[in-house]
Amino acid sequence: MQRETNKEILAHRNVNKTIMMEGGDVYDCIDVSVQPTLDHPLLKYHKIQMEPSSVPVEESIKPPSPNGVLQAHLSIVECPKGMVPILRNNRMGHIASYITEQVINKDEQLEDPKTANWWLMYGEEKTPIGYWPSSLFSHIKDKGIFSYWGGFVQGPTASSDSAQMGSGHFASEGYGKAAFMRNIQIVDINNKLVTPNRHKDLLGTSDKTKYSIGGYVVDNHGMHMYYGGPGNLF
Known part of the structure; x- marks a missing residue:
């Protein structure tokens, strides 16, 4: 049809x-x-x-x-x-x-x-x-059990033709180049926006040669991080 x-x-x-x-x-x-x-x-x-x-x-x-x-x-x-x-x-x-x-x-x-x-x-x-x-939804009708921040890219052949993520710059290139997120918060059981527990996080990337995460800290400005990468370099 x-x-x-x-x-x-x-x-x-x-x-x-x-x-x-x-x-x-x-x-x-x-x-x-x-x-x-x-x-x-x-x-x-x-x-x-x-x-x-x-x-x-x-x-x-x-x-x-x-x-x-x-x-x-x-x-x-x-x-x-x-x-x-x-x-x-x-x-x-x-x-x-x-x-x-x-x-x-x-x-x-x-x-x-x-x-x-x-x-x-x-x-x-x-x-x-x-x-x-x-x-x-079936599993998050009332609440979520985890939160995710970062980037995700998809191409026709991801293993050999990975697209860039964010601005295309690695996290280590920092402010003005790499993509970033700031003031990361979640809503708790009391309906309050709070900074996630820094000791319960899990950082990672599928391929460090293509994408990275860095500058992930919690300070007086909240939780923030840099992320991204060029994917395949041709």
């Missing part, structure tokens, strides 16, 4: 606005209640949650050094209120969707123990981006 293209799938979903991004990506704004995500069998009776039912209480962390920290920013996709941007990608034959009005790239965190839905939020302002309904 021939798979429908995204354009055909979106045809009956009342596209309100179409946005062309600088890189060539096209987004269609459709009503949040008819987004393709809700076609999943496990979400047949799902009631959309428009905002988190609670926000974790944050522990006190000193601001970063006066030098500041470089922020990476995604292009903002803005749709009218009550609409969501859907990436139109016929070449890949799939649809990506966000349960949100716009996307902003900053620090991120997951939470929401009252509804058991897993929310994605960005920045010090805790801007809600969207969530993964708990009905999609």
Whole structure:
């Protein structure tokens, strides 16, 4: 059976606005209640949650050094209120969707123990981006047992054609070159954002000649680390 293209799938979903991004990506704004995500069998009776039912209480962390920290920013996709941007990608034959009005790239965190839905939020302002309904999970319906930070890349032949990770620089190249994460926190059983236990962590890389992790410390600015690598050098 021939798979429908995204354009055909979106045809009956009342596209309100179409946005062309600088890189060539096209987004269609459709009503949040008819987004393709809700076609999943496990979400047949799902009631959309428009905002988190609670926000974790944050522990006190000193601001970063006066030098500041470089922020990476995604292009903002803005749709009218009550609409969501859907990436139109016929070449890949799939649809990506966000349960949100716009996307902003900053620090991120997951939470929401009252509804058991897993929310994605960005920045010090805790801007809600969207969530993964708990009905999609079997082992993390109520809580997670571990957290993961770092990078993951995948290519057609990963063993012989490994892509670069992050900025393509090794962790040892440090600030301004290597990719990094800062102020790493988790939500504890009391719904508080806390720094992970430094004595329970496990550091590693699949291939030290291609990727590395370094600068992993906990100080007055929280937990932070550098990571990344060039993959195969040709």
